[in-house]
Amino acid sequence: MHRAERPLDWLVVGGGIHGTHLTRVLLEAGVRRSRIRVVDPEPELLAVWTEHTTRTGMRYLRSPGVHHLGLDPFDLFRFAGRRRARRRDLFKGQRRRPLLSLFQDHARHVIGESGLQELHLRARVTGMDPSGPGGFRVETDRGGLHARRVLLCVGGGGAPSDPSWVESARSQGAPITHLFGPDLPWEDLLEQARRTGLPVAVVGGGISAGQFALRVIHDGGTAALLLRHELRVESLDADPGWLGPKNLKSFHAETDPATRRHLVQSARHRGSMPPEVAGAVRACAEAGGLDLRCNTNPVGCHRTTTSCGGDRWELILRTEGDEERTVPVSSVVLATGIGHATDTYADSGFPGGLWLQRLAREREFPTAPCGFPVPDSALQWIEGLHVSGALAELEVGPVAKNIVGARMAARRIDAVARSLS
Ligand SMILES: Cc1cc2nc3c(=O)[nH]c(=O)nc-3n(C[C@H](O)[C@H](O)[C@H](O)COP(=O)(O)OP(=O)(O)OC[C@H]3O[C@@H](n4cnc5c(N)ncnc54)[C@H](O)[C@@H]3O)c2cc1C
Structure with missing residues (x-):
């Protein structure tokens, strides 16, 4: 466990697609390496993503080549080498979807280049006290941590959804x-x-x-x-209009979280x-x-x-x-999916674990009828506690869980980190 004398500036919970990209972004925004950690029980970053994509046998991603874990949208194309010299099967179709193995090599490159693996603490978060000394006291199955800010990147959560029979x-x-x-x-x-x-x-x-x-x-x-x-x-999980103002303008104008949930549900294909x-x-x-x-x-x-x-x-x-x-x-x-937020999340498991659902209830965090966070525009659920991925769906919109959702969240988290430094 990290034994810091003073609280970490940022604790990222979850080292999947979102946690890995956002940690990279936070370092770029000036957060010092000694002041940030990523906590995840898996032996290495991206383990869940790697396991799931391998199991399906997929060769190409569904998303385009500009959606990856690096900083600049064109990083993956640069990583693949000069267009004329590179293998022809590295990208596919009009949207230039990357080969999974290329995406993975690049992800490993991003992790290696910025030493993200050294920031990884192998533990599962089991509880959190938002009124702990200097911010948050975070309980894990391997001891406690203190952090001024916590960023929850805990994935879609929940048990795989099994049909009733x-x-x-x-x-x-x-x-x-x-x-x-x-x-x-x-x-x-x-x-x-x-x-x-x-x-x-x-x-x-x-x-x-x-x-x-x-x-x-x-x-x-x-x-x-x-x-x-x-x-x-x-072609995609949701209409490309959800990547920008075309659809997001009216989504953000909607103030009722239940209506936003409905919009998210109906937008995803x-x-x-x-x-x-x-x-x-x-x-x-x-x-x-x-x-x-x-x-x-x-x-x-x-x-x-x-x-x-x-x-x-x-x-x-x-x-x-x-x-x-x-x-x-x-x-x-x-292959019936993993717990999806509908009217209630009760029987499919809450992202991050039921401790988070209980904490939100007990401390009356702002939540929608579906139990999900209603974060502000800085993706802040309560003061100092930020969300990305599935937990940010009601603010980022229907693509929140995707790789591009991590990139959209990154713009907001980057602004928070820069405003603090
Ligand atoms: C097979 C498959 C293919 C996909 N293909 C695409 C695609 O082509 N393009 C696209 O944009 N999207 C795709 N997606 C969707 C999406 O990008 C992925 O699901 C992505 O992995 C979500 O990232 P995440 O970080 O939110 O979750 P994950 O990658 O699942 O990571 C969450 C992490 O949080 C950790 N965690 C959870 N609870 C705790 C806790 N209490 N304490 C500490 N750590 C915790 C977990 O161990 C895990 O490592 C695909 C999804 C799947 C399953």
Whole structure:
């Protein structure tokens, strides 16, 4: 643990995409290295992002090449080398989306170049007293810390959102995992699929579901992709108007947090895939490698005995006309997202942990009916406590969670840090 005699100037909670970029920005704004730390229980910065993007098998990011962790929007293009000399597959399409491996190399470069890893304290924040000496007393599972300002970059939070039928199927031993759960037994999934010749059923209609089904097939398994709707094709998570005044002007003019939540919810293209992923999914289905089933809803999973006397698992599907069908599967992978803020966050877990939700309630921090912060324009929830990512959605807007959301938050946090120095 950091044993500072006086409080840190900044404590960044969470070393993911947001925490890493914002720490880099704070250093650039003049915050001294000895006065800032990033606290995260993972062994290294970006661990959650790296694990999740690897699991999906994605090759390219959905976002354009100007969205990355460096300071200048064109840093990633410069890092990739001169246009004529660089590999042609490093960026894709009109928006020049970067190859994941390039994005990762660049992220490591940003971390290495500014020594961010040395600022990382490996611990989980478990509580916070905003009226501690010199600002905040922050409790972690590895001791206490003091900081004048705290910046919460704790991600989207929460447990993976499981459909309601999953609990009882799991209790009977059904082989169901969540793509973004604590562990994804990839080798076992693939081995089961190969051995039984039965597909891995991938439940979900978004980009991660599509990418994961393609990964299974690419690595020699078979997959069934089950969507509640038709394939929805959208280039980005939300309309580009949300990156600037076109949409944000009226968003910021709206003073009712519940209406802002509604605007955020309806602006995000949930359950959609960009054209090239949807195209690859369709092509794979046409070629016979992928069992693509739209407008179908899994409602259960049970064990049956085959004519040869063996056991196998069957997924029960309800189709649009309310008919039930069964599909034999080797395993089920849920790509149904991670807890989303709707009217209440109670059953999907609060970003950062329930301690934060409780603290906000007890100390009456300004919150919306959905339980999320209502921060000011400096992304300050209460004096000295700033938010970014999912927790800043009601101020930054529908792209708050994305990489560009970190860059948008950075402009405001940078101004705060410069005004203090
Ligand atoms: C597969 C996938 C692909 C994506 N692709 C794109 C894309 O192409 N473009 C784009 O813009 N966005 C993309 N996103 C969305 C978004 O950019 C990511 O979800 C991003 O990781 C969010 O960054 P974050 O820092 O808020 O959260 P995370 O990266 O999840 O990091 C949060 C960190 O906070 C830590 N933490 C949580 N609670 C505590 C605590 N109590 N104490 C200490 N530390 C804590 C966690 O350990 C974690 O390291 C993608 C998301 C996924 C899952």
